[in-house]
Structure formats: C-alpha cells, structure tokens
Amino acid sequence: MLRLIAQMPQLTSSETREDRMLHDTGRIKLTLDPEASAIVFDPDLRRAVSGEVPFYAEIDRAQAIMLERVGLIERGFIKKVIVELDRLQAEDFQSLAAVPSPRGSYLAYEDYLRSVIGKEASNLHLGRSRNDINATVLKLKLRKPYQELVGELLELLQVLCGLARAHLATTFPLHTHRQAALPSTLAHHLVAFAEAFSRDLDALLAVHPLLNQSCLGAGAGGGTTLPILPELTAKLLGFASSPVNSIDSVASRDLVLRLLAGSAVLGSNLSRVAETLLLWLGDAELASLPDELVGSSSAMPHKRNPFLLELVQGKSGAVVGSLVAAITGMHSTPFTNCAAVGTEAARHVEAGIDNVTRSVRIMKLCFSRLTVDQDAARAMLDRSFVNAMELATLLTVTTGLDFRSAHNEVGRSVTTAIEHGTSSLVAIMPIGGISDPEVSLSPDVIAKTARAGGGSAPETVTAALAELEDDVQRSNSILRELVAGWARAGKELQSAIDSLG
Structure with missing residues (x-):
C-alpha cells in the first residue's frame, strides 16, 4: 500500500487529473510530474518566444516547402501554415508567450499550431523528430554569436596591425619575469599579440563547416524511409550541406566543444595580453588609457584603475568553466540522442561565447585608445641594463x-x-x-638590428605584419561569404514561399 501511494503522481493545487490527461500521447496518459516539469521545462513559452520558437518557425517554413515538393502535404495546407507563421512572426510570437509548456517548448509550439491551423499541422513533423530539430536549432542559434565573435576578433586584429605600423620604430622594453630585460619595439609586441590571436581566429574559423551542416532529416537518429529532401531544407535554411550520418547528426554536439575550446584558448591569450597591459599601465607608466576606459576609487582620490582589463581576465577565465561543464556533461554518455548532451551540456555554449566576445571588445577598445609614453619607455631602457x-x-x-x-x-x-x-x-x-x-x-640600435629569429628589426616586423594582414583579409572573406550564404538562403526561402501563389 505504501509503495502504491509513493508511486502516485502528485498534483499541484491548481491542476486536476483531468487537466493532465488532456496531454495523453497514447502511450503516456499524463503530463510530466509538475515538480519534475518545473526543474526541466519552463512553465510556458515566454522565454522560448525569444529563443527557440522563431527557429522552429523558420525550420517549419523550409520543411513545409520540402514536404509539398515531394507530395507529402498539399499546397493549400502550406499556405495556411505560412500565413500563421508570418502572423506570429509579425507579433514577435507573443500569442505563444502564455501557452503552457508541460513537455517542452517544441510540443507546446506544435500544439498551438494544431489548435489554430488544425490537427494536420502535426504532419509537418513527417520525416523528422525533436532530435534533429533541436540539433538544427542549436546551429541556427549559434550563427549570430559566432559571427559576432569572429567579427570582433577580426576588428581587434586590424586595430593591432594598424597600431603596429604606427610604432615600427618606437623602442620599447621587453619584460621577462616582470622585469625589463631586452630592447624591443612596441610594434614587435603588438605583432606578437596579433600572431597569437590570429591562430585563435584560425581555430574558430575551422569550426564553420560543422556549424554550416544541417541536421534536419536525421530524424530520431535513424533517418527516414520517406522520400524527403534534406538537401533542400538545408539549402533553404542556409546550410552548405545536409546530414551525412543520421546517428552522428543527433548524437554529436562537438560543435559546442570545439567552439568553447577555441574560445577558451582565445580567452587564455586575452588574459595574458591583459596582464601585460596592466604591467605597462602600472607603476612604470609606460602607457595610459583615457578617462572613459578607467575607473575611479570610492575612497582614494588619486586612483585611475584599469579595471576593464581585470574584467577581461575574469570573463575569459569563465569560458574555461563553460568548456569544462560542457565536456564533462558529454563525457561517457551513449552515442545517440541524449538529454545530458543536447540539453545540459550544450546550454553552456552561449554564455561561454558571450564572455569571450565581451573580452575581445574590451581589448579592442583599450588598444584603439592606448597612449604610449615614449619618454618613460626610454627612461626604463636606459636604467635597466637591457643591453x-x-x-x-x-x-x-x-x-x-x-x-x-x-x-x-x-x-x-x-x-x-x-x-x-x-x-x-x-x-x-x-x-x-x-x-x-x-x-x-644603444637600445635603439639593438632593437633595430635584431633581425634573425623574428626579432624586433622594423623590416622583420613589417614582413610579419604583411602576412598577418593577408590572413585577416582572407578570414574576413570567409566570414563575409558565410554570412552572405545565410542571407541568400533567407531570400531563397521567401522566394519559394512566394512561388506557392
């Protein structure tokens, strides 16, 4: 008797058993336990209308076009779907905001469409599953953060290269163990920073083919026997390719790990450059930042605190936490669709990218407005036995x-x-x-004649700068082409919709 009581589903005071039975799936008679649902799902779609739901709608547009083309749904029905999706988009999906979400945002969204368009709205689900939808939504959601991160990093590199060209002959102390050690130039340092960030950019750009591969059509992991056209939905959604292996498409979220790994290494480099700037801005006063990029002390009137660089160190360190949380969440899970991977582990990627993007922006601001005190640099060189x-x-x-x-x-x-x-x-x-x-x-002569080994001689630094600038230009082209492809797909999808008449 006690065992039976323990197994009975608990109802909230505002929920009757009849309410929960409305969500009978045939196999499962009641909705998820309210306490469990509160842990796993939002109670309604308020947050989802600015997150997943717009991407569900975009996927449904492409899916509807494809299913009509292969004869699985009728053109008249597609028009009804498009009209409703356009109406929802025009109002920022606010009609969905208060819709209950007892079993997740996708099923709540589908239930809403069924209530408005008719039960046949669920036919949009032919040849697919929440598994491949969620994997595709993740990639669609990551487009903007990815574009922003790569774009900001490109701008930082451009700032560093421009500043380096302006300071090819600015003799500057090279520190080891936080002590002036050798004569160098400011350009030599700036190119060193840019070289590291350029490698980070390469690592992030290496991920874009994976980001640009659709998962739609992989279904629950076994593909489908229906004659669908995954390559068409991929094209209409701006992906360069369709699924190659259905299991891999729904099981893998290594895109998350690769983006976070690249971001974590970038964050490490950002933190080290921030520490070097803090050294320059410290008691030696080799450089300074303007008032709008420093903070004051609430107690000490004389202070000008470069706290933004400390924020870079903190935010870039947080990316490592995101990577560790994601990779630990995926570790030793089955190689198939899995909530631990697709939901729990993947949730850390946006925060991780956001932290490193903000760090890049701060560094770009600091370098673009950095003032170097050449007299202070000269004095340090002259007194520190750097020769x-x-x-x-x-x-x-x-x-x-x-x-x-x-x-x-x-x-x-x-x-x-x-x-x-x-x-x-x-x-x-x-x-x-x-x-x-x-x-x-003379420190000036040493700095200007150190040619071998990638030294500080202006001609050596200039050659490295030229290569960096070529790399930046190539990377810019890759990003522009990627973003242009996404934009073209949006126009092609709308053209396909318009052709329905």
Missing part, C-alpha cells in the same frame, strides 16, 4: 672569450655599476674589440 646580453654576445664574437665567461664578467659589471649609481656598462667595464660601444650597445 647586458648584447654586450656578452659582442665580447664572445669579438674577443674570443667564451659566452659563459663573458656572461659572468658582464654580470659582475652590472653589480659594480649599481654600486656606483650608474646605469652605463661602458663607463664601468673596459670594452676592447668593439668599435664605438656606446652606439653598438
């Missing part, structure tokens, strides 16, 4: 002294110079065999 390695190298190649001995001798000279309150090694150390050591050991 010590060059002196040890010159001693080795001109006097026959082995490098380690030369290294130690120069190190002792640095100690002596500090004790004597000077930053000039030439004044402390007798240097034979080197013509005009004052010139040879």
Whole structure:
C-alpha cells in the first residue's frame, strides 16, 4: 500500500487529473510530474518566444516547402501554415508567450499550431523528430554569436596591425619575469599579440563547416524511409550541406566543444595580453588609457584603475568553466540522442561565447585608445641594463672569450655599476674589440638590428605584419561569404514561399 501511494503522481493545487490527461500521447496518459516539469521545462513559452520558437518557425517554413515538393502535404495546407507563421512572426510570437509548456517548448509550439491551423499541422513533423530539430536549432542559434565573435576578433586584429605600423620604430622594453630585460619595439609586441590571436581566429574559423551542416532529416537518429529532401531544407535554411550520418547528426554536439575550446584558448591569450597591459599601465607608466576606459576609487582620490582589463581576465577565465561543464556533461554518455548532451551540456555554449566576445571588445577598445609614453619607455631602457646580453654576445664574437665567461664578467659589471649609481656598462667595464660601444650597445640600435629569429628589426616586423594582414583579409572573406550564404538562403526561402501563389 505504501509503495502504491509513493508511486502516485502528485498534483499541484491548481491542476486536476483531468487537466493532465488532456496531454495523453497514447502511450503516456499524463503530463510530466509538475515538480519534475518545473526543474526541466519552463512553465510556458515566454522565454522560448525569444529563443527557440522563431527557429522552429523558420525550420517549419523550409520543411513545409520540402514536404509539398515531394507530395507529402498539399499546397493549400502550406499556405495556411505560412500565413500563421508570418502572423506570429509579425507579433514577435507573443500569442505563444502564455501557452503552457508541460513537455517542452517544441510540443507546446506544435500544439498551438494544431489548435489554430488544425490537427494536420502535426504532419509537418513527417520525416523528422525533436532530435534533429533541436540539433538544427542549436546551429541556427549559434550563427549570430559566432559571427559576432569572429567579427570582433577580426576588428581587434586590424586595430593591432594598424597600431603596429604606427610604432615600427618606437623602442620599447621587453619584460621577462616582470622585469625589463631586452630592447624591443612596441610594434614587435603588438605583432606578437596579433600572431597569437590570429591562430585563435584560425581555430574558430575551422569550426564553420560543422556549424554550416544541417541536421534536419536525421530524424530520431535513424533517418527516414520517406522520400524527403534534406538537401533542400538545408539549402533553404542556409546550410552548405545536409546530414551525412543520421546517428552522428543527433548524437554529436562537438560543435559546442570545439567552439568553447577555441574560445577558451582565445580567452587564455586575452588574459595574458591583459596582464601585460596592466604591467605597462602600472607603476612604470609606460602607457595610459583615457578617462572613459578607467575607473575611479570610492575612497582614494588619486586612483585611475584599469579595471576593464581585470574584467577581461575574469570573463575569459569563465569560458574555461563553460568548456569544462560542457565536456564533462558529454563525457561517457551513449552515442545517440541524449538529454545530458543536447540539453545540459550544450546550454553552456552561449554564455561561454558571450564572455569571450565581451573580452575581445574590451581589448579592442583599450588598444584603439592606448597612449604610449615614449619618454618613460626610454627612461626604463636606459636604467635597466637591457643591453647586458648584447654586450656578452659582442665580447664572445669579438674577443674570443667564451659566452659563459663573458656572461659572468658582464654580470659582475652590472653589480659594480649599481654600486656606483650608474646605469652605463661602458663607463664601468673596459670594452676592447668593439668599435664605438656606446652606439653598438644603444637600445635603439639593438632593437633595430635584431633581425634573425623574428626579432624586433622594423623590416622583420613589417614582413610579419604583411602576412598577418593577408590572413585577416582572407578570414574576413570567409566570414563575409558565410554570412552572405545565410542571407541568400533567407531570400531563397521567401522566394519559394512566394512561388506557392
């Protein structure tokens, strides 16, 4: 008796057993338990009308055109469907907002269409399942975030390249272990940042063929015996290709993992560049940001806090959390449609992309308005013995002294110079065999003549810049073509609808 009571479905105070029996599927007599439904589904479609529902409608337009073309539904019915979908879209789907959603947004949306158009509205479901619909909706939803992320990253690269060209001859200290270490140039640093971000861009662009493959037609995972045309629905929705394997189409969400992995690596690079900027903006005051990109202290009147760069570090770190949550949610699940994968793991992708996109935007703002203090950079170079390695190298190649001995001798000279309150090694150390050591050991000369190994010499940096700019142009073309394809598909779908008469 106790066991039977425990198994009885619990009803809410506002819900009768008759209410729940209205959703009889034939096999399942009652709707999902209200407590479970509250955990899994929204109670109505208020949130879905700005999320999934517009994509359900777009898919239904393409599905209706395809099903009519293969003779599975009649043209007159399609017209009724299109009229209702157009009406819903015109009002931003608000008629659906309060519709109950006891078994998820798609079935609630379908029930609404059946109530308005007629029961035959469910015939739109021929040759498909929620499995392939949800997989397709995910890709449609990711188009805008993907476009924004790649577009923002391209703009950041353009800012960095433009700033680098303006500072090819700006001598600037290269730090190691947060200490001035070697002479370099500002352009040398900026191109280094851009090289890393360019690789991140390549990783993100490598995902676009997967993003651009439709899942519609894979059904529940077994495809269908109906003579449908998945390649037509793919074309009308702006996808470059249709499903290749029906199981893979509904089982896989590695698109999510690849986007989050690329975003996490990008976030790591953003955080490191942000830390480098914070070093430049710190006590050394090698650079500054304008008032509109810094914050004040509520207590300390003198402060100008570059807090935006700290936000970059926090937001870019959050992307790693999104990746870990997604990949853990998918780990060791069956290779078929699975709620743990398609719902729980995939839900983290939009937040992850949003965080890294915001981080890229902040970095773009900071670099586009960064002011470099060349006097401060010069002062740091002059006082920090950044020419010590060059002196040890010159001693080795001109006097026959082995490098380690030369290294130690120069190190002792640095100690002596500090004790004597000077930053000039030439004044402390007798240097034979080197013509005009004052010139040879000048930070400007070292920075301008370091050609090998991708060094700071202007011609070396310029060559790297040219390659970067070519890559940016190619990547821009890929993104423009991708977005143009999506736009063309929208026009083709509308043309197919108009041809119905």
